[in-house]
Amino acid sequence: MQKEYTVTVYTEDRIGITNRITIIFTRRGINITSLTTAETEIPGVYKFIITVMSTREKLDKVVGQIERLIEIHRAFVHEEEEVVYQELALYKISTRSLDTGDIERLIRENQARILTITADYFVIEKTGHQQELTDFIKKLEPYGLIEYSKSGRVAIVKWSRRFHEHLKELQAVPES
Amino acid sequence: MQQKDVLPMKAEEADKRLAAKPVISGAEAVIRSLIAEGVDTIFGYPGGAIMPIYDALYDFQDKVHHILVRHEQGATHAAQGYARSSGRTGVAFATSGPGATNLVTGLADAYMDSTPMVCITGQVGAALLGTDAFQETDVIGITMPITKWNIQVTRQEDIPGAIAKAFYIARSGRPGPVLVDITKNAQFGEFEYEYIPCTAIRSYQPVPQLNQDAVTAAAAVINEAKKPFLLVGHGVLLSGAEKALIALAEKAQIPMASTLLGLSAVPVDHPLYVGMLGMHGNYGPNVLTGECDTLIAVGMRFDDRVTGDVESYANKAKVIHIEIDAAEINKIIKADVALHADAKTALEALLEEVNPASHEEWLAEFQAAHQKEYDKVQHRELYPEAGELKMAEVIRLISEKTKGEAVLVTDVGQHQMVASRYYRFKNPNTNITSGGMGTMGFSLPAAMGAKMGTPEKEVVAIIGDGCFQMTLQELGTIYQSKIGVKIVILNNNFLGMVRQWQQLFFDKRYSSTEMVNPDFVQIAKGFYIPGKKITAREDISAAIDEMLAHNGAYLLEVVVEKEDNVFPMVPAGAPIANIRLE
Numbered sequence: 001m002q003k004e005y006t007v008t009v010y011t012e013d014r015i016g017i018t019n020r021i022t023i024i025f026t027r028r029g030i031n032i033t034s035l036t037t038a039e040t041e042i043p044g045v046y047k048f049i050i051t052v053m054s055t056r057e058k059l060d061k062v063v064g065q066i067e068r069l070i071e072i073h074r075a076f077v078h079e080e081e082e083v084v085y086q087e088l089a090l091y092k093i094s095t096r097s098l099d100t101g102d103i104e105r106l107i108r109e110n111q112a113r114i115l116t117i118t119a120d121y122f123v124i125e126k127t128g129h130q131q132e133l134t135d136f137i138k139k140l141e142p143y144g145l146i147e148y149s150k151s152g153r154v155a156i157v158k159w160s161r162r163f164h165e166h167l168k169e170l171q172a173v174p175e176s
Numbered sequence: 177m178q179q180k181d182v183l184p185m186k187a188e189e190a191d192k193r194l195a196a197k198p199v200i201s202g203a204e205a206v207i208r209s210l211i212a213e214g215v216d217t218i219f220g221y222p223g224g225a226i227m228p229i230y231d232a233l234y235d236f237q238d239k240v241h242h243i244l245v246r247h248e249q250g251a252t253h254a255a256q257g258y259a260r261s262s263g264r265t266g267v268a269f270a271t272s273g274p275g276a277t278n279l280v281t282g283l284a285d286a287y288m289d290s291t292p293m294v295c296i297t298g299q300v301g302a303a304l305l306g307t308d309a310f311q312e313t314d315v316i317g318i319t320m321p322i323t324k325w326n327i328q329v330t331r332q333e334d335i336p337g338a339i340a341k342a343f344y345i346a347r348s349g350r351p352g353p354v355l356v357d358i359t360k361n362a363q364f365g366e367f368e369y370e371y372i373p374c375t376a377i378r379s380y381q382p383v384p385q386l387n388q389d390a391v392t393a394a395a396a397v398i399n400e401a402k403k404p405f406l407l408v409g410h411g412v413l414l415s416g417a418e419k420a421l422i423a424l425a426e427k428a429q430i431p432m433a434s435t436l437l438g439l440s441a442v443p444v445d446h447p448l449y450v451g452m453l454g455m456h457g458n459y460g461p462n463v464l465t466g467e468c469d470t471l472i473a474v475g476m477r478f479d480d481r482v483t484g485d486v487e488s489y490a491n492k493a494k495v496i497h498i499e500i501d502a503a504e505i506n507k508i509i510k511a512d513v514a515l516h517a518d519a520k521t522a523l524e525a526l527l528e529e530v531n532p533a534s535h536e537e538w539l540a541e542f543q544a545a546h547q548k549e550y551d552k553v554q555h556r557e558l559y560p561e562a563g564e565l566k567m568a569e570v571i572r573l574i575s576e577k578t579k580g581e582a583v584l585v586t587d588v589g590q591h592q593m594v595a596s597r598y599y600r601f602k603n604p605n606t607n608i609t610s611g612g613m614g615t616m617g618f619s620l621p622a623a624m625g626a627k628m629g630t631p632e633k634e635v636v637a638i639i640g641d642g643c644f645q646m647t648l649q650e651l652g653t654i655y656q657s658k659i660g661v662k663i664v665i666l667n668n669n670f671l672g673m674v675r676q677w678q679q680l681f682f683d684k685r686y687s688s689t690e691m692v693n694p695d696f697v698q699i700a701k702g703f704y705i706p707g708k709k710i711t712a713r714e715d716i717s718a719a720i721d722e723m724l725a726h727n728g729a730y731l732l733e734v735v736v737e738k739e740d741n742v743f744p745m746v747p748a749g750a751p752i753a754n755i756r757l758e
């Protein structure tokens with residue numbers, strides 16, 4: 001059955017690695033719904049966090065093919081309950097709305113915060129799951145939402161301790 | 177500026193130069209790095225963006241033999257043939273743009289068939305990258321899905337490291353093709369050269385650790401088996417596991433069948449060898465896959481041409497899959513016991529734990545099936561007494577006259593299946609064909625490469641009339657480089673395999689499959705290669721003798737039955753037990 005999965009991939013820092021990974025999803029006709037990547041705590045090792053709608057069976061095979069790539073350390077498929085995850089959204093609102101209503105209370109109640117204020121607009125930041133972030137849009141609309149931007153998923157895997165110990169050992173090993 | 181030598185360097189001068197650790201150009205570093213990797217033959221074609229490398233090559237002609245092909249696709253197939261016959265890594269050179277894109281077919285073919293190959297392409301200068309400069313193509317982007325690894329080098333000091341990694345990756349683990357793209361500025365730039373071979377990459381574990389518990393589990397399944405069946409794949413040849421495989425089969429008396437690429441790992445006359453698997457394989461192995469209770473698949477990947485309909489494949493069997501590439505395990509067929517390991521290591525470990533056994537009744541089932549196929553199909557194919565010449569009888573004669581010891585390089589189509597079915601391979605690595613990709617035009621350049629890789633062996637290319645016309649320009653290479661390959665064209669004036677499908681599945685609507693062919697012998701003559709055309713049964717034996725006796729390249733055209741079909745056959749996607757004998 002198709003559902004949302006999180007795929008994590010640990011890679012070396014190489015030009016084109018994103019392309020190599022995404023080609024494998026493309027070949028099997030799987031659409032990537034979000035992709036986040038950044039360096040891990042181990043210098044030179046990057047972590048890709050990919051969310052997709054697919055089946056477990058298909059993704060287990062995709063992960064095998066990703067791991068076949070030379071510059072990949074490991075790749076994993078995670079069920080919803082195996083990961084702690086958050087996304088980050090920014091909302092740009094007209095500064096005039098500050099005068100008219102109780103938007104500050106709304107921001108507090110939704111665990112959001114104001115990042116910056118200019119004469120024309122201010123920017124609110126909120127982290128949470130995708131649904132919370134999009135629900136918050138609806139609440140902000142009456143105040144004049146100018147622009148909205150959201151990150152992909154950032155996830156921590158509940159059981160990944162042993163793998164991270166392995167990654168730390170790599171620090172001692174030269175890259176090639 | 178020092179004046180350049182007009183003549184190439186002599187070997188001793190080259191040796192002296194190699195011993196030093198001087199400041200040299202990136203182009204020279206390419207050649208020195210290849211020599212350090214033991215490369216003695218390069219197949220390639222020069223052009224603007226790779227000219228500095230060709231210039232550097234000029235000084236090392238006594239060390240490295242460059243074969244000037246007539247098309248870059250030919251360079252890749254030649255490198256593949258070289259690699260597959262010799263067990264070493266094949267090397268091809270091409271320039272940027274069209275030179276590089278012409279490598280694509282060969283790279284994809286080598287990727288599908290796990291052939292170790294390193295291709296080096298020239299690229300426009302780094303400052304021009306991404307500007308749509310003359311003959312600039314994103315060859316890295318294009319070849320990403322069809323190479324095991326590729327890299328673009330833009331700085332001369334990175335060249336030795338990139339080449340060292342390229343060779344390590346190409347030949348280790350599950351082998352495959354690698355492409356190194358080198359910008360022109362890096363070829364010209366100078367630096368202090370040093371070569372350190374690559375022995376490890378921290379994100380890459382080519383040879384997995386053998387899991388002893390899995391070996392014990394697999395042995396337990398085999399020891400319980402009443403009807404075990406061994407499938408021999410290309411991985412057996414790649415890991416040199418032939419002896420271990422045969423020892424295991426003999427100890428437990430297990431019948432062995434081969435995939436197309438596994439052919440020649442087991443001598444065809446071995447009493448436990450029961451034939452080829454798959455769409456045009458033998459009747460017994462296909463039908464009895466459905467009857468076996470234990471399937472031991474070694475170094476093979478359950479290609480759809482082998483399995484047919486996967487739902488009905490080996491339904492009664494516990495599957496033991498020995499495979500070095502983890503991504504292949506459970507990809508098509510679920511393994512009950514997976515041995516993620518090098519084939520030789522795994523088979524040697526299994527041999528220790530497997531009990532001696534005999535499965536006489538089970539083996540008799542294969543013999544009965546073989547007899548059925550022989551009576552219905554093989555006899556009339558191999559020994560026809562009237563009518564037009566048959567492909568099978570030509571292959572039988574070549575097999576007899578070469579004692580099964582030639583390196584057989586086949587192209588793609590009916591002749592390929594007939595040759596694979598009827599050539600009686602005796603020694604490992606003597607079957608070279610395009611399996612996974614099914615690349616028409618493969619065999620003429622691949623045969624050239626095979627002859628360069630194993631000059632002591634007789635190399636015979638078996639080619640269909642359609643395939644021959646895809647890469648026949650390589651006759652020029654064969655002549656220029658004096659490569660003594662024997663070329664046999666089985667000419668039925670059709671794209672035979674497509675025609676067979678049209679006959680069986682498209683109501684004989686022969687859409688664009690009939691060929692009006694040129695005079696092949698005359699064409700060979702134009703390339704100064706002698707040849708002969710045979711149309712009558714009584715002339716074929718003497719003609720093959722003449723070809724084999726000839727010192728050097730020779731082309732033999734045999735006009736064969738126009739509408740001959742290859743049977744047995746499993747229709748695409750059908751259960752393999754539905755194999756048709758007629």
